[in-house]
Amino acid sequence: MTTINYIDSPGQFWTNQPQSNSLVSDVFVFLTGGFHLAVSVGWSFYAYDLHFKICWFIGIAIGCVLAALLINWTRRRWFIVSPTLLVNVSAIVTISACENTIALIAARYLNGIAIGLTTVSFITHASEIASEYHRGFCLSLEQFGLIAGAYVQILYTALWSEELDFNPYCLQGIFCIVFGVVALALSYTSIESPVLHLRQGDEPEALNCVVRLYRPKIMSNSKQVIFDKLKEYVTINESISPKMSLLWSLSPLLRVLVYRSMLSFIVALPITQALILSEKISNVSSIVNWPPILYGLLAVIGALVGWATMDAIGRKAVSLFALLCVAGMTIGVGIIFHNPMWVIDSTKMAIACALLMIAQIFGGIFAPSTTVYLGEAFPLQWKRFFIALTVIVQYMVDLIIVCTFTFTTHNEFVFCISAGVIMFVGVVVFSFTMPETRKTTLKEAQEQFSYELHLEFH
Known part of the structure; x- marks a missing residue:
């Protein structure tokens, strides 16, 4: 009995650490x-054509x-090698x-394909291997990686100088190859999903995965x-007909799809251009172009706060409060840009x-x-397809905005x-339709999403 409490205790990060290590x-x-992503929304030292900006989204x-x-076609460890090689x-x-624009576009396509492969695989896999006390932490790694x-x-875009005899995309490539090599080297830490093995009828291997996912x-x-809980989860999902599973997936799909798409209004080309203009007009930077540096840092800090609170406090209350703050700030910026005289006023631009x-900090929170809910919402049979669809729609919204x-x-x-009004309306709607899934198993989280109304915030 003591051992069960030890593993299920939310404070035992060490016990659950193999899940995040994987x-x-x-x-x-x-x-x-x-x-x-940053290049696509305007953080680039050189300006290229529209195809260059959107090709990553298409990838x-x-x-x-x-x-x-393909996600169920091969073992997880072999599957994740493909995107790391593409990177x-x-x-x-x-x-x-x-120096070759066509080659850079090809490289961005390849990286986009790698991110698409990794995102669907990661969300599916992380949701299946993580315990109810560690799932929020594990799934939050996706957004933290992108934001960082x-x-x-x-x-380096903010600090770059035209006097440097070095192409900034060469530096980007150096960073990417270092991260890609590290990713390839760390692929050995991956532990297979017990859910995948249970679906394939290999119970001994599934049990072996569970043993490796928890210390000792x-x-x-x-x-x-x-x-036994995972086995029950798989058995219940496999007993449902594909048609019924599809019908049960539609309501969660609609909610999570709109919820995830809120990211497209937080990290967007118009927001980047508004910051660059407001910083220039307000003349707040002197020798060092510090506003973009602080802007990006605040996003990272926000992501760290969101990462830390997903399991400790919960998903719903903190996230919706953060989205409400983003909506208010964005509307405030819109009001300032509405008055042509304010746009040339250094004080108003400093406020913007x-x-x-x-x-940005609340957007990071x-x-x-968005990733946590995406990993919890769908019945097992359609899960990977609807995760893929949701991610595609999110980035297609980004693409439409850029175009x-x-x-x-x-x-x-x-x-x-x-954008501010859309986010504000979203907060109101999500307050009644999104569940709080902290400390729930995948089976319980799936059941929560099957209900239309959710008034609780804890």
Whole structure:
């Protein structure tokens, strides 16, 4: 009995650590994706054409489709080698042809495919291997990796000088190949999903995976309990017909798809351009271009806060409060850009710059919950397909914004007000429709999503 309490105690990070260790290689892949995400939303020293900006999003869509079709085809360890190899090939192309736009576009396609493959695989796998006390922490690693990688891109873009006789994309390629090699080296830490083995009828191997996912790595009564819960989860999901499972997936899909798409209004090209303009007009930076550096750092701090609170406090209350704050700050920026006289007023632009920074830290707090909910929402039979669909839709919203937005102060006003209102309405709707899934097993979280209304916040 003591052992069961030891493993199930939410304070025993050491016990659950093999679960997050199994996902470390994916984090380094997401770091490389953060570079390309930042470039796509405007953090680039050189300006390239529209195809260059959107090709990474298209690559992600391709990768997501491939992942949904292939994710159960081979073992997890062999599957994650493919995107890490693509990351390294992409980095080599970037370094060797950093002056060639076509080669850079090809490299961005390759990295996008790698991120699409990794995202679907990661979310599916992390949700299945993590305990109810560690699942939020594990799934939050995706957004933390992307935000940290984007910060590095923002950092050297802000500090880059035209006097340097070195192409910034060559530096990006160097960073990416280092992270790609580390990801490849760390792929040996991956532990297979017991759920996948149970679906294949291999119970001994599934039990072996459970033993390895919790410290100490010896069989105990508590691990048998965990195994039995996973077996029940798989049995219930496999007993449902594909048609019924599809019908049960539609309501969670709609909610999670809209929830995840909120990220596209937080990390967006118009927001980047609003920050760059407000920083220039306000003239707040002197020798060092510090506003973008602080802007990116605040996003990382926010992601760390969200990462730390997913299991300790919960998903719903903290994330919706953060999204509400982002909505308010974004609307405030839109109001400032509505008045042409305010746009040339250094004080008003300094206020806009501050509002954007505040929005960024709360955006970082909100972001991890989108991945956590995505890993918990769907019945097992359709899970990988709907994860892929949700990620594709999110990045297609990004693509549409990049393709349709032309910078003018009026367009900034329209975007910021529209995005802020959408996020505010989202907060109201999500308050009644999103469940609080902290300390729930996958089976219990799935049951929570089957209900339409959720009024609790704890």
